[in-house]
Amino acid sequence: MKTLTVLLLAALLATNVVAQPHGLTKSGKKAIVDSITKNLERRYVFFDTAKRMGKYIQQQLRKGVYDTIVAPSVFADRLTADILSVYHDGHLSISYDPSFSPGSDVEDTAARRTRHRLERHVNFGFDKLEMLRGGIFI
Secondary structure, eight states, X not given: OHHXXXXXXXXXXXXXXXXXXXXXXXXXXXXXXXXXXXXXXXXXXXXXXXXXXXXXXXXXXXXXXXXXXXXXHHHHHHHHHHXXXXXXXXXXXXOOOTTOOTTOOOOOHHHHHHHXXXXXXXXXXXXXXXXXXXXXXX
16 A cells, blocks of 8 residues: 555656646646546556545536645645545555656665664564454454
């Protein structure tokens, strides 16, 4: 799921409209929503849930819910909230990183170390590990 977060971040930044000084355009938001929808359907672990998430943000876009949003970080937060309203997945989020370079899938060593340190800090998402009878771990 953490990979999906990175992919969704890349989708949000994949269009040059994000970098425009006057904020996001309607066509830029459509491109971002389309890209997120496609990535959810391709990569999210539950295909039916991914379809519902994508359908919901597409509906929100068509209704004009996102029309007044001009700041990329606000748009990312709203998309996250809308997606999580369909299915709450604590591993899924969309964020805006103005320093992200579109088209660069290579993560530098310093960024990889920082990410690893953060993941380790939260025990890689595991709260606890228990062994049940029969050698089953939960």
